[in-house]
Each structure stands twice: as C-alpha cells, then as structure tokens.
Amino acid sequence: MLIETGLGLLVSSAMLTSIRTNNMPDKKKIEKIFEYTKTWVTTQGNDIKKPQFIREDNITADEKVIGIEYVYRLPLGMPFKKLEYLNENVGVFKDGLHKNVEIDFNEGMMHLNVYEADLPKSWDYVDEKLEGWKVPIGKTYKELIMHDFDSTPHLVGGGTTRYGKTNLVKGIITSLIINHPEDVELYLIDLKSGVEFYRYRNLKQVQMVATNVAETYDLLTEVMLKLEVEKGYYRDNGWSNVIESPIKKRTFVIIDEAGDLVPESFMDKDEKDMHKECQWMLSHIARIGGAFGFRELFFSQYTTADVLPRQIKQNCDAKISFKLQNGYSSEVVLGEGNTQAADLEKIPGRAMFKDGATMHKLQVPRIYDKQMEKLLQDHYVTKRKDITDEQQADGDTNELIQIRDID
Ligand SMILES: Nc1ncnc2c1ncn2[C@@H]1O[C@H](COP(=O)(O)OP(=O)(O)OP(=O)(O)O)[C@@H](O)[C@H]1O
Numbered sequence: 288m289l290i291e292t293g294l295g296l297l298v299s300s301a302m303l304t305s306i307r308t309n310n311m312p313d314k315k316k317i318e319k320i321f322e323y324t325k326t327w328v329t330t331q332g333n334d335i336k337k338p339q340f341i342r343e344d345n346i347t348a349d350e351k352v353i354g355i356e357y358v359y360r361l362p363l364g365m366p367f368k369k370l371e372y373l374n375e376n377v378g379v380f381k382d383g384l385h386k387n388v389e390i391d392f393n394e395g396m397m398h399l400n401v402y403e404a405d406l407p408k409s410w411d412y413v414d415e416k417l418e419g420w421k422v423p424i425g426k427t428y429k430e431l432i433m434h435d436f437d438s439t440p441h442l443v444g445g446g447t448t449r450y451g452k453t454n455l456v457k458g459i460i461t462s463l464i465i466n467h468p469e470d471v472e473l474y475l476i477d478l479k480s481g482v483e484f485y486r487y488r489n490l491k492q493v494q495m496v497a498t499n500v501a502e503t504y505d506l507l508t509e510v511m512l513k514l515e516v517e518k519g520y521y522r523d524n525g526w527s528n529v530i531e532s533p534i535k536k537r538t539f540v541i542i543d544e545a546g547d548l549v550p551e552s553f554m555d556k557d558e559k560d561m562h563k564e565c566q567w568m569l570s571h572i573a574r575i576g577g578a579f580g581f582r583e584l585f586f587s588q589y590t591t592a593d594v595l596p597r598q599i600k601q602n603c604d605a606k607i608s609f610k611l612q613n614g615y616s617s618e619v620v621l622g623e624g625n626t627q628a629a630d631l632e633k634i635p636g637r638a639m640f641k642d643g644a645t646m647h648k649l650q651v652p653r654i655y656d657k658q659m660e661k662l663l664q665d666h667y668v669t670k671r672k673d674i675t676d677e678q679q680a681d682g683d684t685n686e687l688i689q690i691r692d693i694d
C-alpha cells in the first residue's frame with residue numbers, strides 16, 4: 288500500500304514497517320522518514336538542504352519524563368505549504384515510530400514531540416481564573432491548551448453525534464462568564480429545540496436564546512443591528528479594532544447544530560429564504576464582526592460544504608473536530624489535507640484542534656450540568672418575560688435583577 292505524504296512522494300507502508308521494526312533509535316528513524324518523504328529543499332545548483340538536527344530534550348509533565356522533543360532547523364526557503372503537509376502527515380511519523388507524535392513549527396525550527404504516554408480518557412473541567420479572553424480547550428500529551436478569543440476571534444467545530452461538541456460549548460460558556468461576568472454578552476442558538484441552552488436564558492450575560500429558525504432570524508437581526516451601531520461608534524472614535532480600543536465588552540454568538548439552517552427542497556420559498564438569510568447573517572458576523580468585538584462559535588455534526596459556508600470557514604482560523612466518519616468530513620472542518628479527525632479513537636471528548644498552522648490532538652474537559660449550575664449560580668437573574676402578571680401589576684417590571692433560587 289502507498290501512503291500519500293503530500294510532499295510529492297509516496298511512502299510505502301512496507302518502508303514504514305521496515306523503520307518501525309528496526310531496532311534503531313527514534314532520532315535515526317525520524318531522519319529516515321525525512322529521507323523517504325523528501326523533506327528537503329533543492330537549490331538552483333541542485334544542492335540538497337536537509338533539516339538540521341539541533342538538540343533533543345526530555346518532555347516532562349508533573350516531574351515525570353513523558354517523551355522526547357527533537358528540534359530541527361528547517362532548510363531556508365522551505366515553502367509554508369511543505370510545512371503544512373508535514374503537519375498533515377504526522378501519521379507517517381506515528382506509524383514509523385509507533386508512538387504518539389506532534390509537530391510544531393516556530394521561527395524556522397521544527398519541533399517533533401515523541402510521546403511514550405497517551406492522552407487521558409477523561410478529565411473534569413476545573414474552574415480557574417484566566418487572563419484575557421482565554422478558555423480551556425483540552426489537554427494534549429504535555430499541557431493544557433487554551434484558546435484566546437482575542438487572538439483568534441471565531442471557532443468552528445464539528446464531530447459525529449455524542450462525541451462532545453455541546454459539552455465543549457458549555458465549558459466555554461462557563462469559562463467566559465466566570466472570567467468576564469460584566470463584559471461578556473452571549474447570544475445562544477440551540478436548534479435542538481432549546482434542550483441544551485434554553486436553561487441558560489436567565490443568566491445575566493445571556494441576551495437571547497433562539498430555539499428554532501424563526502427565533503434565530505430575530506436573534507441574528509438583533510446582533511446585526513448591534514454590529515452596525517458598534518461600527519459607527521468605532522468610526523467616530525477612530526478605532527479600527529477592539530483590541531486597540533478601550534472597549535472591554537465582547538459579544539459571542541454561539542450556534543450548536545448549524546446543520547438545521549440549511550434550506551431543504553421541501554420548504555416553501557419564504558422558509559428557504561429565512562434559512563438562507565440566517566446563514567448569510569452568520570457569515571457576515573464572522574467576516575466583519577471580529578474587529579468590533581463580535582465572536583462566533585459555529586458547531587455542527589454535519590460537516591458538508593453547504594452547512595459550513597466558505598465565508599465562515601475562511602474567517603475562522605481556529606477549528607476543532609471530534610471524531611468524524613471519514614476523511615472528507617474532517618477536511619471540511621480542519622482544512623484541505625487534514626483527515627486526522629477520521630482517525631481519532633472512539634472516545635468522547637477526543638479532538639483535533641487547529642489554530643493557524645498548529646494542530647493538536649487533545650482531550651476536552653468534561654463539564655457536568657450540576658457543576659456548571661453551581662459555578663454560575665450567582666449569575667442567574669429573573670428576566671422580564673419570566674416575571675408574572677401579578678408582579679407586573681405591582682409595577683415591578685423594570686427590575687431584571689431578582690436572584691433566582693436554583694437550589
Ligand atoms: N470531554 C468529554 N469527556 C468525557 N466525556 C464526554 C466529553 N464530552 C462529551 N462526553 C460524553 O459524551 C456525551 C455526549 O456529549 P455531547 O452531548 O457534548 O455530544 P454532541 O457532540 O453535542 O452530540 P450531538 O451531536 O448529538 O448533539 C456526554 O453526555 C458525555 O457522556
């Protein structure tokens with residue numbers, strides 16, 4: 288069998304088996320893989336420049352050695368595409384070394400992390416104070432990976448049903464509220480009739496919850512209007528990006544199961560138009576909103592091109608995918624050539640996370656509804672539409688701040 292390396296060369300599985308079963312040290316095996324995958328640059332004089340070994344270091348976690356990091360200087364002039372291909376084909380290193388491998392690039396160096404250990408099968412969400420707009424995404428072999436919504440404003444996510452999309456979104460909502468109770472605004476779209484998010488409607492930070500397409504249309508229209516107002520305000524103050532402005536507020540639009548926004552052939556024209564408008568508004572917010580403090584989390588189990596509009600994909604540099612059925616679905620979420628989500632183990636919470644060119648395999652923290660309720664208990668208020676007629680008659684209607692007793 289031949290394996291497409293993306294480097295313009297095919298590595299045979301026999302070659303990889305010969306490396307794997309050979310008793311040479313890992314460093315030698317890595318160099319053999321470079322050779323087979325032609326990880327080099329040919330200069331005009333036909334000289335071959337190869338990655339140059341710089342050093343190896345132990346990787347430790349909790350004072351235990353869990354693997355070795357091999358650092359190589361990449362040949363000058365190696366095109367970015369080639370680096371991406373190396374990352375996409377991390378499987379070639381995994382097969383050759385028969386160990387877990389991760390690749391990072393920075394400042395002309397390639398860091399090949401070879402682990403003896405495996406990822407945890409599950410770990411519980413831990414409430415902690417985090418700097419800026421960071422949220423925990425998951426544990427890799429060696430560290431906890433955060434996503435910073437100020438460096439990368441939007442996040443796209445996919446994954447087969449029951450592998451942990453909603454759990455991740457709940458963890459993110461909790462972390463955002465705990466760390467920014469006064470500054471975060473949440474617009475939640477839950478097209479599973481609200482079974483997951485409707486219960487959060489009484490959180491102070493939650494502005495609206497939409498549970499069907501018509502409500503989603505209203506919610507997105509409101510966000511679009513806010514975006515227009517913000518744009519004018521930024522222009523008047525001479526700010527071009529929220530990060531350079533004194534504005535602390537961030538507005539998150541979170542959609543769980545965006546597949547339900549795809550117009551279907553059985554729908555009448557008005558219904559189709561409403562679906563299309565919703566998709567267009569989500570694309571617009573992802574494209575324009577980032578600079579003005581709007582953040583989008585776009586999750587779906589159906590990862591086809593019509594569910595995940597091109598505009599959204601292009602404007603979301605951070606992507607996460609739980610287990611998917613095939614390489615094609617994985618590529619729709621993670622980008623061309625990135626089929627790794629199809630090879631993930633069948634473990635809920637196990638995911639591939641891509642931020643720019645860096646790809647991590649990780650285990651997302653598990654958060655339980657009870658735990659979340661407890662962590663957020665001080666943020667529940669009674670909102671206007673939940674106030675009874677009797678209270679309204681008392682002239683008590685403008686107060687939104689009655690603490691809800693959740694015990
Ligand atoms: N990070 C995690 N660690 C351990 N178990 C998890 C994790 N995430 C999810 N699970 C388990 O998987 C179940 C399904 O998770 P979740 O509801 O988040 O999946 P989903 O991808 O949103 O599914 P659907 O597409 O059907 O909405 C959870 O009830 C939990 O038992």
Ligand SMILES: [Mg+2]
Binds near residue numbers: 453454
């Ligand atoms: Mg879900």
